[in-house]
Amino acid sequence: xxxxxxxxxxxxxxxxxxxxxxxxxxxxxxxxxxxxxxxxxxxxxxxxxxxxxxxxxxxxxxxxxxxxxxxxxxxxxxxxxxxxxxxxxxxxxxxxxxxxxxxxxxxxxxxxxxxxxxxxxxxxxxxxxxxxxxxxxxxxxxxxxxxxxxxxxxxxxxxxxxxxxxxxxxxxxxxxxxxxxxxxxxxxxxxxxxxxxxxxxxxxxxxxxxxxxxxxxxxxxxxxxxxxxxxxxxxxxxxxxxxxxxxxxxxxxxxxxxxxxxxxxxxxxxxxxxxxxxxxxxxxxxxxxxxxxxxxxxxxxxxxxxxxxxxxxxxxxxxxxxxxxxxxxxxxxxxxxxxxxxxxxxxxxxxxxxxxxxxxxxxxxxxxxxxxxxxxxxxxxxxxxxxxxxxxxxxxxxxxxxxxxxxxxxxxxxxxxxxxxxxxxxxxxxxxxxxxxxxxxxxxxxxxxxxxxxxxxxxxxxxxxxxxxxxxxxxxxxxxxxxxxxxxxxxxxxxxxxxxxxxxxxxxxxxxxxxxxxxxxxxxxxxxxxxxxxxxxxxxxxxxxxxxxxxxxxxxxxxxxxxxxxxxxxxxxxxxxxxxxxxxxxxxxxxxxxxxxxxxxxxxxxxxxxxxxxxxxxxxxxxxxxxxxxxxxxxxxxxxxxxxxxxxxxxxxxxxxxxxxxxxxxxxxxxxxxxxxxxxxxxxxxxxxxxxxxxxxxxxxxxxxxxxxxxxxxxxxxxxxxxxxxxxxxxxxxxxxxxxxxxxxxxxxxxxxxxxxxxxxxxxxxxxxxxxxxxxxxxxxxxxxxxxxxxxxxxxxxxxxxxxxxxxxxxxxxxxxxxxxxxxxxxxxxxxxxxxxxxxxxxxxxxxxxxxxxxxxxxxxxxxxxxxxxxxxxxxxxxxxxxx
Amino acid sequence: xxxxxxxxxxxxxxxxxxxxxxxxxxxxxxxxxxxxxxxxxxxxxxxxxxxxxxxxxxxxxxxxxxxxxxxxxxxxxxxxxxxxxxxxxxxxxxxxxxxxxxxxxxxxxxxxx
Numbered sequence: 001x002x003x004x005x006x007x008x009x010x011x012x013x014x015x016x017x018x019x020x021x022x023x024x025x026x027x028x029x030x031x032x033x034x035x036x037x038x039x040x041x042x043x044x045x046x047x048x049x050x051x052x053x054x055x056x057x058x059x060x061x062x063x064x065x066x067x068x069x070x071x072x073x074x075x076x077x078x079x080x081x082x083x084x085x086x087x088x089x090x091x092x093x094x095x096x097x098x099x100x101x102x103x104x105x106x107x108x109x110x111x112x113x114x115x116x117x118x119x120x121x122x123x124x125x126x127x128x129x130x131x132x133x134x135x136x137x138x139x140x141x142x143x144x145x146x147x148x149x150x151x152x153x154x155x156x157x158x159x160x161x162x163x164x165x166x167x168x169x170x171x172x173x174x175x176x177x178x179x180x181x182x183x184x185x186x187x188x189x190x191x192x193x194x195x196x197x198x199x200x201x202x203x204x205x206x207x208x209x210x211x212x213x214x215x216x217x218x219x220x221x222x223x224x225x226x227x228x229x230x231x232x233x234x235x236x237x238x239x240x241x242x243x244x245x246x247x248x249x250x251x252x253x254x255x256x257x258x259x260x261x262x263x264x265x266x267x268x269x270x271x272x273x274x275x276x277x278x279x280x281x282x283x284x285x286x287x288x289x290x291x292x293x294x295x296x297x298x299x300x301x302x303x304x305x306x307x308x309x310x311x312x313x314x315x316x317x318x319x320x321x322x323x324x325x326x327x328x329x330x331x332x333x334x335x336x337x338x339x340x341x342x343x344x345x346x347x348x349x350x351x352x353x354x355x356x357x358x359x360x361x362x363x364x365x366x367x368x369x370x371x372x373x374x375x376x377x378x379x380x381x382x383x384x385x386x387x388x389x390x391x392x393x394x395x396x397x398x399x400x401x402x403x404x405x406x407x408x409x410x411x412x413x414x415x416x417x418x419x420x421x422x423x424x425x426x427x428x429x430x431x432x433x434x435x436x437x438x439x440x441x442x443x444x445x446x447x448x449x450x451x452x453x454x455x456x457x458x459x460x461x462x463x464x465x466x467x468x469x470x471x472x473x474x475x476x477x478x479x480x481x482x483x484x485x486x487x488x489x490x491x492x493x494x495x496x497x498x499x500x501x502x503x504x505x506x507x508x509x510x511x512x513x514x515x516x517x518x519x520x521x522x523x524x525x526x527x528x529x530x531x532x533x534x535x536x537x538x539x540x541x542x543x544x545x546x547x548x549x550x551x552x553x554x555x556x557x558x559x560x561x562x563x564x565x566x567x568x569x570x571x572x573x574x575x576x577x578x579x580x581x582x583x584x585x586x587x588x589x590x591x592x593x594x595x596x597x598x599x600x601x602x603x604x605x606x607x608x609x610x611x612x613x614x615x616x617x618x619x620x621x622x623x624x625x626x627x628x629x630x631x632x633x634x635x636x637x638x639x640x641x642x643x644x645x646x647x648x649x650x651x652x653x654x655x656x657x658x659x660x661x662x663x664x665x666x667x668x669x670x671x672x673x674x675x676x677x678x679x680x681x682x683x684x685x686x687x688x689x690x691x692x693x694x695x696x697x698x699x700x701x702x703x704x705x706x707x708x709x710x711x712x713x714x715x716x717x718x719x720x721x722x723x724x725x726x727x728x729x730x731x732x733x734x735x736x737x738x739x740x741x742x743x744x745x746x747x748x749x750x751x752x753x754x755x756x757x758x759x760x761x762x763x764x765x766x767x768x769x770x771x772x773x774x775x776x777x778x779x780x781x782x783x784x785x786x787x788x789x790x791x792x793x794x795x796x797x798x799x800x801x802x803x804x805x806x807x808x809x810x811x812x813x814x815x816x817x818x819x820x821x822x823x824x825x826x827x828x829x830x831x832x833x834x835x836x837x838x839x840x841x842x843x844x845x846x847x848x849x850x851x852x853x854x855x856x857x858x859x860x861x862x863x864x865x866x867x868x869x870x871x872x873x874x875x876x877x878x879x880x881x882x883x884x
Numbered sequence: 885x886x887x888x889x890x891x892x893x894x895x896x897x898x899x900x901x902x903x904x905x906x907x908x909x910x911x912x913x914x915x916x917x918x919x920x921x922x923x924x925x926x927x928x929x930x931x932x933x934x935x936x937x938x939x940x941x942x943x944x945x946x947x948x949x950x951x952x953x954x955x956x957x958x959x960x961x962x963x964x965x966x967x968x969x970x971x972x973x974x975x976x977x978x979x980x981x982x983x984x985x986x987x988x989x990x991x992x993x994x995x996x997x
C-alpha cells in the first residue's frame with residue numbers, strides 16, 4: 001500500500017466506501033435482531049455512524065498530497081490578488097528585476113574571476129612566488145628579477161616551478177611567401193610553465209630546458225585558435241615553421257582550445273631568463289606548484305630561509321625591506337581587480353537591499369486596501385498562519401517573477417558590461433549566466449521574498465479584525481500608528497541610497513578631475529598607429545632609422561597630414577624606465593647614486609606634431625644622428641626633480657653606456673604613472689632622446705616591452721587617414737603590420753578604463769537607488785494622502801488652508817528624508833574609505849559631493865511628495881464629508 | 885485548511901483506544917466502535933463514523949494492517965490487526981498516558997500534611 005494509494009485512487013476510494021457500507025449493514029442487521037423494523041434499523045445505523053459525507057471527505061483528504069494542493073490554492077489566490085492590483089505588481093516586479101538583474105550580472109563576473117578556481121587541475125596548490133614589501137603601507141610585488149628566479153630555481157627543490165614574463169606583447173607573424181604579415185600576441189614563458197599549470201599541449205610538447213636558454217633554437221608553442229587559422233588544424237603541425245619577430249620559428253606544440261591564463265595569447269616563445277638585461281629588473285614572474293606533502297606554511301618557511309640566506313650587497317644588519325612568499329596564484333591574478341569587484345558586489349547588494357526595502361514598504365502601503373479583505377478572511381476562520389502563508393505566497397510570486405525578469409536583464413546587462421569593461425578583466429573562463437548563477441539568482445529571489453515579505457505578513461496577521469470590519473479599513477486617523485514600519489524602511493532606503501550616491505559622486509568627480517587635467521599637448525586631430533619592432537631585422541639604430549625616415553616620408557605625403565613622427569611611448573600611457581645619473585654639478589659627486597626616469601625615443605618632428613611647448617634650449621633636429629653628439633631633452637617635471645640647483649640645459653646625463661647632453665627643456669605631458677607618481681597618469685619626469693641615437697641594446701629591450709607608434713596630425717576623415725597610414729607602412733615594409741589605430745582620446749580612455757568602468761557602474765546603480773528611493777517616498781506620501789482624505793477634508797471644511805494641509809502631508813516625508821540623508825552621510829564616510837585608492841583630485845569628504853547628494857535627495861523627496869500632495873488641491877471638502 | 889480537526893488530545897486518545905482494542909485480536913470497524921464504547925462505559929460517546937479516518941491514519945503509519953474477511957453474520961467486512969510497530973506504539977502511548985494521568989492526579993490532589 002503506502003504511497004501506491006496515490007495512484008490507485010479510484011480503487012482505494014471504492015474500498016473505503018465499501019467498508020462504510022459494511023459497517024452500516026452490520027449495524028442494521030444487529031438493530032433488526034433487536035427487533036427494529038428494517039427501515040428504522042437502517043436509519044438508526046446511519047444515525048449511529050454520523051455524517052457519512054464528512055467522514056468520507058476526511059478520509060479522502062488524507063489520501064491527497066495536502067501540502068501540494070493547498071500550495072496550489074495559495075498560489076491561485078495570490079495570483080488573483082496580484083492581478084487585482086497590476087500597478088503594485090508591476091512596480092514590485094520591476095523594482096526587484098532591476099535589483100536582481102544588477103546582482104546577476106555582477107555576480108557572474110565575481111563568480112568567474114574570484115570565486116571559481118582557476119581552470120587548472122588542483123589550482124589551489126598553485127602559487128606565485130612574490131616579494132612582500134615590509135615597509136610603510138606594505139604591498140605585494142609579484143614580479144621578481146633574474147637573480148631571485150635563480151635563487152628559487154636552485155634553492156627550493158620541493159616545488160615544481162617555472163618562470164615567465166607576464167607581459168604579452170604584439171609581434172609580427174609574417175607570411176613571407178605572400179609578402180604579408182599579421183599581428184599576433186606573444187608571451188614569453190620558461191620551460192615547465194605549462195607543466196606547472198598542469199595543462200599539456202594537445203599536439204606536440206612544451207619547451208625543453210635546452211630551448212629555454214640564451215642562444216637556444218627558435219621554437220614556438222601556438223594557441224588552438226592560431227593553429228586553426230594558420231595551419232587549418234593540421235595534426236602534423238610540429239616541425240613546421242612560422243615567421244615570428246622577423247625570424248623562422250619551429251612549432252613544437254599546440255595548446256588545447258580551453259587553455260587560458262590571465263591574458264589572451266596567440267603564441268608562446270621561450271623566455272630564456274638571465275640575470276642581465278631584462279633579468280636585472282623585476283620583469284619575471286615565478287609560478288610554483290606545491291606538492292601534496294608540503295603545506296603552505298612550510299613552503300613559506302622554506303622561502304623565508306632561502307631569502308635570509310641570500311648573498312647581500314648591503315650590510316646584513318640592515319632591516320629586511322622585503323620577504324619572499326608563496327602567494328596563491330588566483331589571488332595574484334586578481335590582485336588589481338579584487339577590490340573593484342568587491343566594491344561593485346557590495347554596491348549591487350545595496351541596490352537589491354533598497355529594492356527589497358522598497359517592496360516591503362509598498363506592501364505595507366497596501367495596508368489600506370488589503371486590511372479589510374484580510375480581516376474578512378480572518379473572521380471567516382482562516383487562521384493567522386493562513387494569512388501569513390497567503391501573503392508570503394504573494395511575495396514569493398512577486399520575487400519569482402522579478403527573479404526571472406531580473407535574470408533576463410542580468411544576461412543583457414552582462415553583454416553591456418563586457419563592452420564597457422573592454423579588456424579590463426582577464427578572462428580565464430567564460431563569464432556567463434550559467435547553472436551556478438541561475439541557482440544563486442533564484443535563491444536570492446526567494447531570500448528577498450522572505451526579507452520583504454515576512455515583515456508585512458506578520459504585521460497584517462496582527463490586524464484588528466473587528467476594528468477593520470467596522471471602520472471599513474481605510475478611514476480615520478488611527479491607521480497612522482501603523483506607518484512606523486514603513487517610515488523606518490524609507491529612512492533605511494534613503495540612507496543606503498546616500499552611500500551609493502556619495503560613492504558614485506566621488507568617482508565622477510575623480511574622473512572629471514582626471515579628464516580635466518591639462519594634457520600638456522594638443523590631443524585633437526592626432527592619430528596614432530602602433531607596430532611591433534620586436535623584429536630580428538631591426539636590431540640596430542641604423543635599420544630603425546632607415547625605417548622611420550622612409551615611413552615618415554610617406555606618411556607626410558598622405559593628403560591632409562600636417563606633420564608626422566614616431567615615438568616609443570604615447571602620452572597617457574606608461575613608458576620605459578631607465579636608470580641614469582647626473583655627470584656634473586653637486587649630484588655628480590654622490591658616487592653610485594642612480595636615479596630612475598621615464599624615457600622615450602622620438603623622431604625630431606614629435607614635439608611639433610604633438611604641439612608640446614619648448615621652454616628653453618632647442619628641440620631635437622634631423623641632424624642629431626649616430627655620428628653627432630648624443631643629445632636629450634628633459635621636461636619641466638624632470639627639471640623640478642633633478643635640476644633645482646643647477647641649469648639643466650648644457651648638463652650631462654649617463655644612461656646605460658651612453659652620455660647625453662641636455663639641449664632643451666619641454667613642457668610636461670600627462671603620462672601613465674610610471675616612476676615617481678601614483679594615479680592613472682600625471683606629470684612625471686621624462687627624458688626624450690633621438691631615435692637615431694639610441695644604443696642597440698636599449699632599443700632591443702625597449703622593443704621587447706613597447707611597440708612604437710606612428711603619430712600623425714592631420715585634417716580629413718579618420719578612415720582616410722588610417723588607410724593612408726596603412727598603405728605607407730605597408731609600402732616601407734609589408735612584414736611590419738600596424739597592430740591598431742588610436743586617436744589621443746582613445747588612448748586616454750584606455751588608461752582611464754577602470755575608472756570609467758567603476759564610475760559608470762556606480763553612477764548607474766546610484767541612479768537606480770535614487771529612483772527607488774523616490775518611488776518609496778512617493779508610495780509613503782500618496783498612501784498617507786489616500787488614508788487621510790477624510791481627515792484632511794474635515795480639516796479644510798473647518799477652515800484649514802490648502803497650504804497647511806499640504807504641509808501636514810509633505811513635511812513628514814521631508815523629515816524622513818533628512819533623517820535618512822544624515823544617517824546615510826555618516827555611513828558614506830565609513831564606506832567610501834574603501835574607495836580611497838581610486839580617487840584622484842578629490843577627498844572622501846568632498847563637500848561638493850556630499851552637499852550635492854544631500855540636496856539632490858531632498859529635491860527628489862520634495863518632488864516625490866509634491867505629486868500626491870497636489871491631489872489635496874482637487875479635494876472637495878463637501879464631497880469628502882458627504883461620503884460618510 | 886482541515887475541515888474538522890479533532891483536537892490533538894482526543895485524537896491521541898482515540899488512537900490509543902483503537903490499538904488497545906486490537907490487542908485482543910483482529911476486529912472490523914463495527915466491532916472496534918462497539919468495544920470502545922462499552923469499555924469506556926459509554927463515557928466516550930463518539931459517532932462511529934469518526935473511527936474510520938482514525939483507522940486509516942493508523943494504517944498509514946503502519947501501526948495496524950487490514951484485510952478483507954467475513955463478519956460473524958457472514959457479511960463482507962474489513963478487519964484490522966495490530967502490527968509489531970503498533971504494539972510498540974501502544975506501549976509507548978500507554979506509558980505516556982499513565983505518566984500524564986499521574987501528573988494530573990498529583991496536581992489535583994490536595995497537599996497532604
